[in-house]
Amino acid sequence: GENVEQHPSTLSVQEGDSAVIKCTYSDSASNYFPWYKQELGKRPQLIIDIRSNVGEKKDQRIAVTLNKTAKHFSLHITETQPEDSAVYFCAAYSNSGYALNFGKGTSLLVTP
Amino acid sequence: DTAVSQTPKYLVTQMGNDKSIKCEQNLGHDTMYWYKQDSKKFLKIMFSYNNKELIINETVPNRFSPKSPDKAHLNLHINSLELGDSAVYFCASSQVWRGDSPLHFGNGTRLTVT
Numbered sequence: 739g740e741n742v743e744q745h746p747s748t749l750s751v752q753e754g755d756s757a758v759i760k761c762t763y764s765d766s767a768s769n770y771f772p773w774y775k776q777e778l779g780k781r782p783q784l785i786i787d788i789r790s791n792v793g794e795k796k797d798q799r800i801a802v803t804l805n806k807t808a809k810h811f812s813l814h815i816t817e818t819q820p821e822d823s824a825v826y827f828c829a830a831y832s833n834s835g836y837a838l839n840f841g842k843g844t845s846l847l848v849t850p
Numbered sequence: 851d852t853a854v855s856q857t858p859k860y861l862v863t864q865m866g867n868d869k870s871i872k873c874e875q876n877l878g879h880d881t882m883y884w885y886k887q888d889s890k891k892f893l894k895i896m897f898s899y900n901n902k903e904l905i906i907n908e909t910v911p912n913r914f915s916p917k918s919p920d921k922a923h924l925n926l927h928i929n930s931l932e933l934g935d936s937a938v939y940f941c942a943s944s945q946v947w948r949g950d951s952p953l954h955f956g957n958g959t960r961l962t963v964t
Contacts, residue, residue: 770950781940781955782893789950825891831949832895836905837883838953840893 742830744841751818752849759844761828762810768830771804771811772838776825785826786813818848853877856941856956863931864964871926871959873941880946881905882924883953884916887938896939899924931963 741764751757763771772787788795788802788811795802799818804811815822825845829838856873863869875882884896898906902918913929924941941956 768949772952776891781957782953783955784952787952827893832906834906836900836949837895837898837908839895843891843893845891 742828742839742841744828744844746844747842748845748847750847750849753818753820755818757815757818757822757846757848759813759826759828759846760810761812761830761841762808763830764809765830765832766806766809770831771802772829773800773802773813774827774829774840776827776843778824782827815846818846820848820850822846823848854941854943854954854956856939856959858959859957860960860962862962862964865931865933867931868927868929869931869961870928871939871941871961873924873926873956875922875941875943875954875956877943877945877954879943879954880921881944882918882921883942883944884924884926885940885942885955887940887958889937893940897924897926928961931961933963936961936963 743762769790774782775785776782786802788804799816801814825843827843828841854875881900883898886894895908896910897916899918901921915927918924938958938960940958942953944953945951
């Protein structure tokens with residue numbers, strides 16, 4: 739299946755700072771890259787996604803960039819707030835296209 | 851209305867028992883999944899079903915048997931439960947299985963095997 743590597747595993751920032759989480763994938767045929775946020779005790783929820791025909795997508799304070807040549811994509815959160823504290827997962831579809839494979843997650847802590 | 855609903859929310863049982871988790875989606879999606887999230891938060895695909903047909907079985911022990919009576923339901927039956935089965939199990943669905951649609955997750959079932 740698709741191998742998705744995610745870094746860092748933990749990230750601590752001060753409120754107002756930016757946070758960046760990076761992922762790499764192995765299958766060059768992958769063309770859809772979602773990011774999920776999971777708060778403690780809750781389900782993963784989609785926060786932003788990007789398809790391979792664009793290099794960047796932005797939604798208010800969050801943005802995702804994609805470099806298909808290098809096979810990596812990143813999540814950028816600006817002006818972080820304490821409620822951004824959660825575990826964030828990147829994902830890419832397996833080379834069969836039948837299931838999303840997730841990175842191991844980044845635990846983000848935003849301190850006031 | 852909850853889009854993907856699974857029951858029960860919590861399940862505590864002893865080793866060796868058999869248990870089931872139910873999942874239903876009202877999104878009209880064709881594809882449903884079971885994921886296992888272990889204590890380290892790693893989300894791992896277990897099964898993928900498209901239109902009631904099994905598509906993926908990711909090296910899951912055959913003690914786990916999914917059943918899809920129709921495309922809106924995907925249940926998970928587990929035989930002879932082991933301590934290592936303790937985890938949160940998430941059901942999810944997606945519109946199609948062509949590799950470019952997001953997953954919608956249920957709220958999870960926390961299984962504890964004692």
